[in-house]
Amino acid sequence: MYRKTYVEIDCEKLENNIKEIKEKYNDYKYYIGVVKANAYGHGIESVKYMIKGGINYLAVSSLEEALKIRNIEKEVPILILEPISYDGIKVAVENNLTITIDNKEYFDKLLKDKINIKFHIKVDSGMNRFGFKNSEDIKYVFLNSTSSLYLEGIYTQLFSGVGETYKKELNKFKTLTNNIDLNKIEIVHLDRSLTLEQHDKNEFETGIRLGILMYGFNKQRYALSWKRKLLNKILNKKDNFVPSKLELKTVLKFFTEVIEIKDVSKDEIIGYGGMYDNKENVRIAILPYGFADFSFINKSYVYINGKKYNIVVNYMDITAVIIDDDIKVGDKVEIFGENISIREASRLANVNVYKLLTSITYRVPRIYNYKGKKKEVEY
Ligand SMILES: Cc1ncc(COP(=O)(O)O)c(C=O)c1O
Numbered sequence: 001m002y003r004k005t006y007v008e009i010d011c012e013k014l015e016n017n018i019k020e021i022k023e024k025y026n027d028y029k030y031y032i033g034v035v036k037a038n039a040y041g042h043g044i045e046s047v048k049y050m051i052k053g054g055i056n057y058l059a060v061s062s063l064e065e066a067l068k069i070r071n072i073e074k075e076v077p078i079l080i081l082e083p084i085s086y087d088g089i090k091v092a093v094e095n096n097l098t099i100t101i102d103n104k105e106y107f108d109k110l111l112k113d114k115i116n117i118k119f120h121i122k123v124d125s126g127m128n129r130f131g132f133k134n135s136e137d138i139k140y141v142f143l144n145s146t147s148s149l150y151l152e153g154i155y156t157q158l159f160s161g162v163g164e165t166y167k168k169e170l171n172k173f174k175t176l177t178n179n180i181d182l183n184k185i186e187i188v189h190l191d192r193s194l195t196l197e198q199h200d201k202n203e204f205e206t207g208i209r210l211g212i213l214m215y216g217f218n219k220q221r222y223a224l225s226w227k228r229k230l231l232n233k234i235l236n237k238k239d240n241f242v243p244s245k246l247e248l249k250t251v252l253k254f255f256t257e258v259i260e261i262k263d264v265s266k267d268e269i270i271g272y273g274g275m276y277d278n279k280e281n282v283r284i285a286i287l288p289y290g291f292a293d294f295s296f297i298n299k300s301y302v303y304i305n306g307k308k309y310n311i312v313v314n315y316m317d318i319t320a321v322i323i324d325d326d327i328k329v330g331d332k333v334e335i336f337g338e339n340i341s342i343r344e345a346s347r348l349a350n351v352n353v354y355k356l357l358t359s360i361t362y363r364v365p366r367i368y369n370y371k372g373k374k375k376e377v378e379y
Contacts, residue, residue: 035065102124103132111144270320
């Protein structure tokens, strides 16, 4: 790495997060690690440490993502969550991948073409994304699957894990599957990170899909903003969320460094067309990261040597912050991680942590730190 803008992943914390989840929720047979979008920005090298922690299945969005993981992990089962286009089937079979089926026609085509592959049925319990919406079709696939076109799992994506919405979604799932015996299907998975803790496990569930929890974020019941609390009070809306009992740690830190320092007098401009209107003489530090490294830089701050410094401009590759005499070229800069938490950074950028994390681009190398031993990976 020559340009010192990088992400550091604490792999031990990642491993421990999964152990913590498994210890508190030990009733599942399949812990499915959701590693789409380059493992939520953490990079797919993270998968190794998830497996060490106890993940025994992976899930990704596309065939392309699955193949990247299969390159580094030969054995672990991988489920592709989006239905894949039919021209990818041969490659999926060759790479021992599990596909999602969400309609009868697709299933029939596989049957007719004598394709040997494992699949999961996706049920649409209300989100109107992918999924069967007809119980007869589900029954048909259940009855006609074979040991070659093998029905290994069935799942849905829940919008909510609490209250009336959850009840409605669950009932819809049950109604759509009431023609089949769920106990005859190896992996039944409905819940994801933020619904796991919100209700008791249904007896028929054998798997759980874990995304954002693994990376260290649980439902923060008490983190509701005062505006939200007030609104809930006015609308007489109860905050139904169960407080999390998981002790998790975030694992990702994002750093850069000071590469230049400039004194700018108040009659000079900073940035294209004078983006920053400096009303007085200022000293600025130039940092080698911009919106091509990370989309959500805004006019907030970074952390250098124990203090926060305001960002004044950012470009595709460069960001400038106003500094004082304490800062020198070569100083390490935290964009977020420890002193500016990821939650704080996402609040400042006005996006959720999913968006924040997945917006760190391929240009940023990831350094995997496992108990002090470091490995750098470019994506
Ligand atoms: C189908 C499906 N399952 C599970 C997940 C993981 O969600 P979470 O990160 O909330 O666990 C996602 C995330 O987008 C998803 O689309």
